[in-house]
Amino acid sequence: MALQPRNISDAGLRRLAAYHKVLQEMLLAGTPTVSATGIARVLALEPSQVRKDIEATGIAGKPKVGYPLAVLIRWIEDFLGWNNTKQAVLAGAGSLGSALLGYQKFRQLGMDIVAVFDNDPLKVGRTIHGKQVFFPDKLPSFALGAHIHLGVIATPASAAQATADLMVAGGIRALWNFAPAHLRVPDFVVVRNEDLYDSLASLTYKLEKRMAAERKAAAEVCAPVESAVVLLDACTW
Amino acid sequence: MALQPRNISDAGLRRLAAYHKVLQEMLLAGTPTVSATGIARVLALEPSQVRKDIEATGIAGKPKVGYPLAVLIRWIEDFLGWNNTKQAVLAGAGSLGSALLGYQKFRQLGMDIVAVFDNDPLKVGRTIHGKQVFFPDKLPSFALGAHIHLGVIATPASAAQATADLMVAGGIRALWNFAPAHLRVPDFVVVRNEDLYDSLASLTYKLEKRMAAERKAAAEVCAPVESAVVLLDACTW
DNA sequence: TAGATTGTTAATCGATTAACAATC
DNA sequence: TAGATTGTTAATCGATTAACAATC
Numbered sequence: 001m002a003l004q005p006r007n008i009s010d011a012g013l014r015r016l017a018a019y020h021k022v023l024q025e026m027l028l029a030g031t032p033t034v035s036a037t038g039i040a041r042v043l044a045l046e047p048s049q050v051r052k053d054i055e056a057t058g059i060a061g062k063p064k065v066g067y068p069l070a071v072l073i074r075w076i077e078d079f080l081g082w083n084n085t086k087q088a089v090l091a092g093a094g095s096l097g098s099a100l101l102g103y104q105k106f107r108q109l110g111m112d113i114v115a116v117f118d119n120d121p122l123k124v125g126r127t128i129h130g131k132q133v134f135f136p137d138k139l140p141s142f143a144l145g146a147h148i149h150l151g152v153i154a155t156p157a158s159a160a161q162a163t164a165d166l167m168v169a170g171g172i173r174a175l176w177n178f179a180p181a182h183l184r185v186p187d188f189v190v191v192r193n194e195d196l197y198d199s200l201a202s203l204t205y206k207l208e209k210r211m212a213a214e215r216k217a218a219a220e221v222c223a224p225v226e227s228a229v230v231l232l233d234a235c236t237w
Numbered sequence: 238m239a240l241q242p243r244n245i246s247d248a249g250l251r252r253l254a255a256y257h258k259v260l261q262e263m264l265l266a267g268t269p270t271v272s273a274t275g276i277a278r279v280l281a282l283e284p285s286q287v288r289k290d291i292e293a294t295g296i297a298g299k300p301k302v303g304y305p306l307a308v309l310i311r312w313i314e315d316f317l318g319w320n321n322t323k324q325a326v327l328a329g330a331g332s333l334g335s336a337l338l339g340y341q342k343f344r345q346l347g348m349d350i351v352a353v354f355d356n357d358p359l360k361v362g363r364t365i366h367g368k369q370v371f372f373p374d375k376l377p378s379f380a381l382g383a384h385i386h387l388g389v390i391a392t393p394a395s396a397a398q399a400t401a402d403l404m405v406a407g408g409i410r411a412l413w414n415f416a417p418a419h420l421r422v423p424d425f426v427v428v429r430n431e432d433l434y435d436s437l438a439s440l441t442y443k444l445e446k447r448m449a450a451e452r453k454a455a456a457e458v459c460a461p462v463e464s465a466v467v468l469l470d471a472c473t474w
Numbered sequence: 475t476a477g478a479t480t481g482t483t484a485a486t487c488g489a490t491t492a493a494c495a496a497t498c
Numbered sequence: 499t500a501g502a503t504t505g506t507t508a509a510t511c512g513a514t515t516a517a518c519a520a521t522c
Contacts, residue, residue: 010439081445099332200413202247301503
């Protein structure tokens with residue numbers, strides 16, 4: 001009977017989305033109920049962590065049984081705001097912007113991109129994935145008029161700040177920023193940065209460290225070897 | 238004289254990439270040196286956090302002066318592995334995969350996508366952004382032969398696990414996964430998930446919470462009002 | 475009932491922030 | 499010199515993990 005809304009970390013919110021994916025697969029498989037332990041096993045997480053994340057949604061489970069699958073899915077969706085679809089504007093109709101427009105599933109996850117804005121006169125007036133493209137200077141009045149509070153930035157880095165300013169002027173309260181730029185916005189605006197260059201940083205670092213460790217391990221195996229032939233396969237580097 | 242390599246969190250690695258962007262702008266502006274305090278000011282971070290992140294790279298600064306700008310940029314690049322370009326394979330030549338192929342800057346950040354793999358017979362044999370497209374069954378032998386250890390997955394979720402398996406079989410040690418799926422891979426493979434659905438979760442949650450708080454605040458202002466006309470503008474909802 | 479699982483509190487762990495002596 | 503900044507250690511904070519009574 002957990003009914004108190006609890007704090008949840010950003011990482012916890014992302015995990016809830018991951019649980020949602022797993023649960024939908026289970027639903028297709030016909031499973032009636034699921035336990036936190038079961039989810040933890042699939043995703044290789046700690047059961048107590050899964051239990052705590054689920055607890056944040058406020059759903060009540062039954063000891064020994066777990067949670068009714070369909071109900072849990074619904075609670076997670078409600079908690080994350082996915083059943084309350086929010087209209088959104090997109091800035092930047094380049095390759096990434098177009099790709100994002102093609103993500104049909106966003107609508108099921110609470111986001112519906114209704115208009116696109118781009119500086120390129122060749123793109124303005126045309127439609128991409130069924131959405132019309134406008135000049136950016138139309139953005140503020142459009143967003144204000146349609147009461148839109150969610151904006152996606154897929155412009156080059158050089159245009160990102162100006163775009164963010166337009167969006168804030170248009171009443172946007174949450175920004176999903178794909179441009180590799182640091183945005184300065186008022187405190188009442190939520191920003192989620194999806195900077196691929198930042199992400200790549202941790203991956204290249206870890207790969208390099210991993211490869212270095214492997215080379216070192218191989219060296220330790222190979223170095224003190226008397227008859228090198230024996231371990232030749234292990235030391236092809 | 239910080240020369241000890243220190244542990245750094247995943248968040249710290251991402252921040253280093255952000256510093257790198259800021260520093261390059263400063264370099265263009267002609268600044269000769271920079272202090273951790275200065276970087277912190279620009280990005281609205283704690284000076285001690287920036288100092289600690291920079292310390293992880295092992296560079297030595299001078300009290301009162303800071304760090305020589307060009308040297309610091311180079312140390313960050315070396316630390317993140319960006320000056321040691323790693324070849325990569327890409328799976329999935331859809332809109333997202335094509336967009337990723339168009340990111341010229343990846344090469345400066347240590348990653349060079351050299352081949353693309355896709356199931357679609359219409360795409361195989363053609364080139365996208367100058368890269369040839371092959372059938373996925375060619376992936377393992379190609380990656381092994383070219384000693385490639387980095388793989389990017391931009392397939393639909395349904396193909397992600399099979400693709401990951403092929404990549405692991407091809408000697409890939411680091412996976413950048415854009416498919417909304419949980420990958421099961423051996424321990425010696427690093428996975429970085431770039432799941433947009435997970436990211437959207439935290440944004441929709443925060444936007445909804447923010448809007449709810451605003452509505453509540455407005456209600457508290459409007460509710461106890463005797464002459465409603467006075468505050469009409471503030472309560473248009 | 476016995477045993478697995480929930481709900482919740484406590485312990486641990488790690489990252490961030492603060493503090494401060496050394497120093498240019 | 500005086501003062502800002504580094505390098506580093508200590509304190510704080512928050513998230514994860516462990517523990518366990520309640521319970522179906």
